[in-house]
Amino acid sequence: MTTYTAINLIARPTGGPIGPELFDVVQLDMPTVGNGQFLVKQNHMSLDPAMFGWMSPDTESYIPPVALGDVMRSSGIGEIVESNHPDFNVGDRVMGMMGWKEYHLSDGTGLNKVSAPLPDEAILSVFALPGLTATQGLYSIGKPQKGETLVVSGAAGSVGSIVGQLAKADGLTVIGVVGSDEKADWVINELGFDGAVNYKSANLPEELAKLTPRGVDVYFENTGGPIQHHVFDRMNAHGRIAVCGLIADYPKQTPDLGPNWIPIIKKRLTVQGFTMPDHFGEIPALLEKLTPYVMAGKIKHRAHVLDGLPSAMTGLNLFFTGKNKGKLIVKI
Numbered sequence: 400m401t402t403y404t405a406i407n408l409i410a411r412p413t414g415g416p417i418g419p420e421l422f423d424v425v426q427l428d429m430p431t432v433g434n435g436q437f438l439v440k441q442n443h444m445s446l447d448p449a450m451f452g453w454m455s456p457d458t459e460s461y462i463p464p465v466a467l468g469d470v471m472r473s474s475g476i477g478e479i480v481e482s483n484h485p486d487f488n489v490g491d492r493v494m495g496m497m498g499w500k501e502y503h504l505s506d507g508t509g510l511n512k513v514s515a516p517l518p519d520e521a522i523l524s525v526f527a528l529p530g531l532t533a534t535q536g537l538y539s540i541g542k543p544q545k546g547e548t549l550v551v552s553g554a555a556g557s558v559g560s561i562v563g564q565l566a567k568a569d570g571l572t573v574i575g576v577v578g579s580d581e582k583a584d585w586v587i588n589e590l591g592f593d594g595a596v597n598y599k600s601a602n603l604p605e606e607l608a609k610l611t612p613r614g615v616d617v618y619f620e621n622t623g624g625p626i627q628h629h630v631f632d633r634m635n636a637h638g639r640i641a642v643c644g645l646i647a648d649y650p651k652q653t654p655d656l657g658p659n660w661i662p663i664i665k666k667r668l669t670v671q672g673f674t675m676p677d678h679f680g681e682i683p684a685l686l687e688k689l690t691p692y693v694m695a696g697k698i699k700h701r702a703h704v705l706d707g708l709p710s711a712m713t714g715l716n717l718f719f720t721g722k723n724k725g726k727l728i729v730k731i
């Protein structure tokens with residue numbers, strides 16, 4: 400009997416770096432493929448900041464935590480190697496929630512065929528969660544208008560970089576918030592942003608004010624942290640804030656305090672959080688919106704690929720150190 404590798408979550412993070420002590424690397428027997436089922440060899444798996452939430456014991460969130468002892472949750476892309484399913488054939492490429500494992504037995508639920516002739520890395524970086532999240536948050540909440548100013552935090556990240564490029568293509572002035580000079584250089588000189596501010600800078604309010612002389616109309620929030628108060632202070636009347644992520648707070652036992660609400664009234668701001676599982680039914684429409692920008696060459700990406708399933712166990716820390724350069728992916 401041949402086996403394959405899977406990684407189970409066996410403990411919850413308690414602050415500090417994520418490491419192998421939270422996981423159990425196991426060998427499982429290859430499953431028998433029953434009627435109406437197929438077997439996928441997963442080739443690339445996405446790592447996402449949301450995994451910190453899925454590992455936590457929080458049962459009040461938008462999705463239940465991963466149970467201790469279960470395979471760690473993740474989405475990925477792979478190829479069907481055996482099939483007894485009428486609609487899925489050997490050789491088909493599929494994408495969806497498969498978990499930290501080499502092989503995935505499925506009846507088709509939650510998996511979608513991938514027909515675009517693009518490498519796995521490009522699919523995961525643009526057409527999977529990052530592009531869908533950017534498109535949903537920007538257009539449904541941000542409602543960008545030509546000539547407006549948009550600030551996006553986590554601007555060199557997989558979601559933020561797409562948000563900024565979509566807004567730029569729509570004729571907005573786009574300012575990115577990043578954590579290094581290299582990332583500032585990338586978003587300005589490669590992606591075409593109008594400016595970038597390093598949130599580690601000592602004179603954040605002055606730098607932001609210089610870059611947003613007409614205030615801020617749309618704030619796409621991916622990180623929280625010190626920049627949040629300063630962008631909030633610069634919001635224009637009727638501004639929109641799409642709250643996508645607060646990674647600066649994920650490792651903290653007590654999250655930072657947010658801005659006072661009075662300006663929400665005075666400036667008639669819209670502040671709305673969103674999570675993608677609410678919008679999975681809208682994926683065809685989101686892809687229809689996003690694809691023309693990609694086809695027109697307006698959306699560049701970079702993928703940061705780690706090698707081998709076990710690399711996921713420490714790779715997640717790259718999100719917190721900011722050492723991930725683009726979409727974090729594990730090649731299996």
Ligand SMILES: NC(=O)c1ccc[n+]([C@@H]2O[C@H](COP(=O)([O-])OP(=O)(O)OC[C@H]3O[C@@H](n4cnc5c(N)ncnc54)[C@H](OP(=O)(O)O)[C@@H]3O)[C@@H](O)[C@H]2O)c1
Nearest residue numbers: 448556557558577578621622624644645646647674675721
């Ligand atoms: N709502 C949803 O459905 C949804 C879906 C996908 C993602 N998200 C959220 O969107 C955000 C971005 O996700 P992503 O996958 O695109 O990740 P990413 O931006 O590619 O990577 C995370 C980045 O966050 C920055 N960061 C880390 N700690 C920080 C801190 N203390 N202060 C400020 N920035 C910090 C780092 O960049 P620097 O080097 O620039 O610091 C790091 O590279 C995350 O918060 C994620 O949870 C939400």
